[in-house]
Amino acid sequence: MRLVRWGMARSYFRGHEANRFDALNGLPLAGFWQRGLGLAIDLVAGTAGWVGLEMIGARLVALVCCAVVPYATNGVSLGKCVARTRVVSLVGARLGFWQCVERVLGYGVALIEGMGFLQYFWGDNRMCVQDRMAETVVLDLRKSALRVGGVDDEDARMELVGRR
Numbered sequence: 216m217r218l219v220r221w222g223m224a225r226s227y228f229r230g231h232e233a234n235r236f237d238a239l240n241g242l243p244l245a246g247f248w249q250r251g252l253g254l255a256i257d258l259v260a261g262t263a264g265w266v267g268l269e270m271i272g273a274r275l276v277a278l279v280c281c282a283v284v285p286y287a288t289n290g291v292s293l294g295k296c297v298a299r300t301r302v303v304s305l306v307g308a309r310l311g312f313w314q315c316v317e318r319v320l321g322y323g324v325a326l327i328e329g330m331g332f333l334q335y336f337w338g339d340n341r342m343c344v345q346d347r348m349a350e351t352v353v354l355d356l357r358k359s360a361l362r363v364g365g366v367d368d369e370d371a372r373m374e375l376v377g378r379r
Contacts, residue, residue, distance in 0.1 A: 245341075260292075285302060321348040
C-alpha cells in the first residue's frame with residue numbers, strides 16, 4: 216500500500232532535460248523527515264561551533280558548517296551522513312562552492328518565506344527553495360532505497376555515495 220498523502224510515497228528523480236538528468240534518473244529522493252533530521256543535526260553542530268568559536272565570528276562558522284564542509288565532501292555533512300542523504304548537483308558531477316553558498320542562503324530564504332521547506336510536498340523532484348536556488352536535489356542513500364531505485368550493484372552505490 217502506498218501512502219500518497221503528505222509526500223509519504225517513495226519518490227524518484229525524474230529528469231527531462233540534460234544528460235546529467237539522465238544520470239540521476241530513477242535515483243531515490245530523500246524523505247521530508249530524513250532531510251529534517253540532517254538539517255537539525257547540522258544546526259546543532261553549527262551552533263556548537265558558533266558558541267565555541269564566537270571570537271572568530273559566527274558567520275564564518277556558519278559558512279564553514281553549511282557551505283565549506285558539503286563542498287569539500289561533495290554534498291555530505293555531519294547531519295546528512297547520519298540521515299544517510301547526499302546533496303547532488305543537477306548541473307555537474309560535483310557540487311560547486313557557489314552552489315553550497317546558494318544552499319546556505321536558500322535556508323534563510325526558506326525561513327523568511329515561511330513556506331520554503333513545505334515546497335517539498337508539491338515541488339518537482341521534492342525540491343525546496345534552497346534546492347531550486349542552487350540547482351540541487353537530495354538523494355536517499357539507504358541501501359533499501361537504492362535497491363528499490365534500481366541501484367543493486369555495490370560499486371555503483373559506492374560511486375553514488377562518493378566513496379570511490
